Amino acid sequence: MNPERNIDVLIVGSGIAAFMIARQLSSHLNVQIITKGKHDNSNSVRAQGGIAAALAKHDSWKNHFEDTMKAGRFHNDPLQTEVLVKKGLQIVNDLISDGMSFDKTLNNELAMGMEGAHSLPRILHIGGDATGKGMMSFLKEEIEKEIPIIEDKMVLDLNVENGRCIGVSVLNECNKVEHIYATHVILATGGCGSLYPYSSNDVSLTGDGMALAYRAGVGLADLEFIQFHPTLLYKGNKVIGLISEAVRGEGARLRTENGKFLMEGIHPLQDLAPRDVVARAIFERIKNGEKVYLDISSIKDFDNRFPTISKMCKDHQLIVEKSLLQVTPGAHFIMGGIVVNNSGETSLSGLYAVGETACTGVHGANRLASNSLLEGVVMAVECADTILKSNLSTTPIYPKVLVHEQQISDLDLPSKKEIQEIMMKYVGIVREKRELQQALEWFQPYLQFINTPLHNVNQEQAEIINMLTVGWLITTSSLQRTESRGAHFRKDIPYEVERWRQSRLIRSKDEAVQNMLTATGVNL
Ligand code: SIN
Numbered sequence: 001m002n003p004e005r006n007i008d009v010l011i012v013g014s015g016i017a018a019f020m021i022a023r024q025l026s027s028h029l030n031v032q033i034i035t036k037g038k039h040d041n042s043n044s045v046r047a048q049g050g051i052a053a054a055l056a057k058h059d060s061w062k063n064h065f066e067d068t069m070k071a072g073r074f075h076n077d078p079l080q081t082e083v084l085v086k087k088g089l090q091i092v093n094d095l096i097s098d099g100m101s102f103d104k105t106l107n108n109e110l111a112m113g114m115e116g117a118h119s120l121p122r123i124l125h126i127g128g129d130a131t132g133k134g135m136m137s138f139l140k141e142e143i144e145k146e147i148p149i150i151e152d153k154m155v156l157d158l159n160v161e162n163g164r165c166i167g168v169s170v171l172n173e174c175n176k177v178e179h180i181y182a183t184h185v186i187l188a189t190g191g192c193g194s195l196y197p198y199s200s201n202d203v204s205l206t207g208d209g210m211a212l213a214y215r216a217g218v219g220l221a222d223l224e225f226i227q228f229h230p231t232l233l234y235k236g237n238k239v240i241g242l243i244s245e246a247v248r249g250e251g252a253r254l255r256t257e258n259g260k261f262l263m264e265g266i267h268p269l270q271d272l273a274p275r276d277v278v279a280r281a282i283f284e285r286i287k288n289g290e291k292v293y294l295d296i297s298s299i300k301d302f303d304n305r306f307p308t309i310s311k312m313c314k315d316h317q318l319i320v321e322k323s324l325l326q327v328t329p330g331a332h333f334i335m336g337g338i339v340v341n342n343s344g345e346t347s348l349s350g351l352y353a354v355g356e357t358a359c360t361g362v363h364g365a366n367r368l369a370s371n372s373l374l375e376g377v378v379m380a381v382e383c384a385d386t387i388l389k390s391n392l393s394t395t396p397i398y399p400k401v402l403v404h405e406q407q408i409s410d411l412d413l414p415s416k417k418e419i420q421e422i423m424m425k426y427v428g429i430v431r432e433k434r435e436l437q438q439a440l441e442w443f444q445p446y447l448q449f450i451n452t453p454l455h456n457v458n459q460e461q462a463e464i465i466n467m468l469t470v471g472w473l474i475t476t477s478s479l480q481r482t483e484s485r486g487a488h489f490r491k492d493i494p495y496e497v498e499r500w501r502q503s504r505l506i507r508s509k510d511e512a513v514q515n516m517l518t519a520t521g522v523n524l
Pocket of ligand 1: 368
């Protein structure tokens with residue numbers, strides 16, 4: 001990077017979508033990545049299950065499309081979903097040609113794994129259950145010589161002038177605020193798993209991108225759809241980590257305390273039913289005071305097939321040979337987010353969103369397993385192509401960075417733990433009107449923090465305000481969706497309603513943006 005040049009593209013976040021965009025743009029534009037933690041504080045690095053692509057002989061993008069739509073309970077945007085599975089195929093092939101190396105069978109063919117709600121095996125893995133890590137280290141190696149990854153800087157707010165995003169305000173490691181200017185700003189900040197006490201996410205995932213988009217009046221949608229992964233490893237009242245759905249794909253079965261197969265009679269696909277169905281079945285048992293186990297006894301050579309999970313078990317003195325692992329569901333992925341078009345553009349000029357923080361509409365009401373790394377790479381390529389063609393003027397009138405002192409004040413905020421408890425109790429796996437209203441009442445005293453730019457705060461306070469913002473948006477969206485669909489389950493209305501109600505619930509501080517997005521059916 002030439003330090004004298006303007007920043008063309010500022011990428012906020014360091015997951016797969018961030019690295020993939022950086023890779024696409026690095027030889028054309030001056031790109032910078034900033035992240036609030038370290039470069040590997042992302043969900044992508046943790047992704048065990050792989051990347052879905054219809055590469056198998058008897059598979060086709062149409063099969064993958066249908067499985068994605070079915071799992072999403074047809075709430076998906078069909079055009080975007082078609083792009084995902086078709087372009088995904090091509091991009092995964094390109095990555096393989098460029099040297100990304102996925103696991104192979106003994107016959108030297110790509111090994112295709114099975115996961116929930118897929119009609120046939122189509123999941124590629126790296127290192128058995130370390131797919132995200134493998135993909136991320138390949139991409140990092142490709143970008144790190146060209147692109148600086150600046151760590152420990154949290155974006156507090158978007159800087160907007162004359163209806164255009166011109167940069168961001170950042171909290172640096174000395175608690176000072178820096179204003180960084182860039183022609184294009186891309187939010188790749190991931191999801192919000194830390195809103196819940198049990199989560200598969202990195203603890204840094206506090207919904208920051210969605211909250212700062214909301215404060216800037218940018219449109220968001222589908223926030224009521226939170227996916228709970230059915231099988232987080234559980235020991236001594238604590239979640240230890242994820243047990244990939246690929247483990248059930250290889251034959252592991254969920255068992256009740258008295259040894260019965262839990263999913264029998266609940267769904268024709270049993271243990272490989274869509275995630276929301278399996279998560280609810282486990283949740284109901286646990287709510288009744290029972291324990292639920294994953295029986296892995298049928299998997300030959302577990303240690304070699306799933307080395308990450310095997311190590312995690314051993315590190316916590318769980319003996320894999322005993323074959324029964326206690327599990328609980330936990331927050332895993334948000335299907336909604338910042339509304340974007342098929343190029344990753346948001347309702348604010350100069351601002352883009354990619355990866356989990358964005359809502360492209362491809363996941364509908366429930367994401368199909370292993371479609372998230374795929375979405376990350378596909379949308380990164382689409383967004384990068386758009387930026388390369390963009391004629392948005394640069395922002396030369398500003399210095400690249402301005403630094404401001406700030407006075408950190410005491411704020412009457414709840415703790416992260418309190419927010420997590422409220423979200424799990426009232427806005428969790430199973431919801432109902434009365435409880436959602438109780439949650440709204442709880443949020444009431446904190447609404448004063450939700451709508452104003454963040455000044456004079458430290459990182460912990462900023463994260464709590466972002467969690468309050470996204471938690472409140474999820475709660476209001478959950479109340480507004482008066483049906484059950486996919487991951488949003490209302491026990492007071494336990495069924496899907498007619499078509500007109502399936503439309504996306506757009507949320508925006510700015511009514512004009514909301515109306516515009518609603519009127520255009522969110523195709524910007
Ligand atoms: C898993 O390995 O079960 C998670 C993969 C995903 O969420 O797609």
